[in-house]
Amino acid sequence: MKTPLKRIFVYGFPHTYGGAGTELDHHIRVWQRLGVEVHLIPSWGTMKPIAADLLQRGVIIHEKDEWAALTPEDPILCLCNPYFLTLMPEIRQHTRRTVWMNCMTWIFDQEKAAMEQGHIALFLYQNDNVRQAHQAALRPLNGSHDIHFRTVTPYFHEADFPYIGDRPSDTFCCGRISRASPDKYARNTLRIYEGLASPVPKKGLFLGYDERCEEKIGTPSPWIRTIPNSNTLSPQDFYRQCHIILQPTNTTENWPRIGFEAMASGSVLIVDNRGGWRQMVKHGITGWLCNHERDFIYYASKMAYEPNLRADMAEAAREWGLQLGGLSASMESWEEVFAAINQLPE
Structure with missing residues (x-):
């Protein structure tokens, strides 16, 4: 042997x-x-x-x-x-x-x-x-x-991404995170973000964004902050701000690491109903799987209007992530x- x-x-x-x-x-x-x-x-x-x-x-x-x-x-x-x-x-x-x-x-x-x-x-x-x-x-x-x-x-080394359970309640922050590649952005990203309804002022945060991404999806509204890479904002600080991860893409993800990061951090996932997301997210329990633009808008708005449900889902997602990784x-x-x-x- x-x-x-x-x-x-x-x-x-x-x-x-x-x-x-x-x-x-x-x-x-x-x-x-x-x-x-x-x-x-x-x-x-x-x-x-x-x-x-x-x-x-x-x-x-x-x-x-x-x-x-x-x-x-x-x-x-x-x-x-x-x-x-x-x-x-x-x-x-x-x-x-x-x-x-x-x-x-x-x-x-x-x-x-x-x-x-x-x-x-x-x-x-x-x-x-x-x-x-x-x-x-x-x-x-x-x-x-x-x-x-x-x-x-x-x-997944969850210690790198501490759980945040007390984000500000006077605003609602939705974000997306990836490398700065246009392939990672769905063309209707901005339409989805603009369609999101919230009872409090909403904020958007794109970590991983450059002129190529803008050529594809258009110019974000002033309420959406765009950041080129993690040299300006750490992933931990990104998740600390985001109540939800609202991430429509054109790609089919395999086993997305940002899913683990979001679940560990307490940011509820709203993602495409395909690829590895189907195995990572329990629809309606640990996050939301979307088939259409209107699904992204509906579930994101639901999370804005139902903070108690959002908190329960974030906690369930954290426990599920620990099992998966x-x-x-x-x-x-x-x-x-x-x-x-x-x-x-x-």
């Missing part, structure tokens, strides 16, 4: 909110709890405040594209950066234990090419529905038994994944 996995390399670097960057940071905490040494090989550079925290926690940070640090026994994992897939020929000169974690609902062209060439040893997913769909599409490209597909239970379940799941990785051929 092989010895337990001792260390893991990751291509990429954590970020401050949402998406794969935050997910990576939280996974690192699980891996370290399991006694695994964590090495990061940045794809473009490091963010100094985050790097200082990681170093203090015992993470080893290498130089950009420092493949020489890898040995044949070392697995290298990447969360959703397709550039990793184009580097496979060089990486596989050092290790064949390559792990690709796609956090999208679609398959990258580079991913299909890597499958055809047998460059990925393990395809890893946070959502079993997505795994099944991707496996069905990818397996015909390469039938090798050395290529594996698995699902892992993600961890709890530490013990994630640790057990990662133990199984690491055992599988340790059986991959060198």
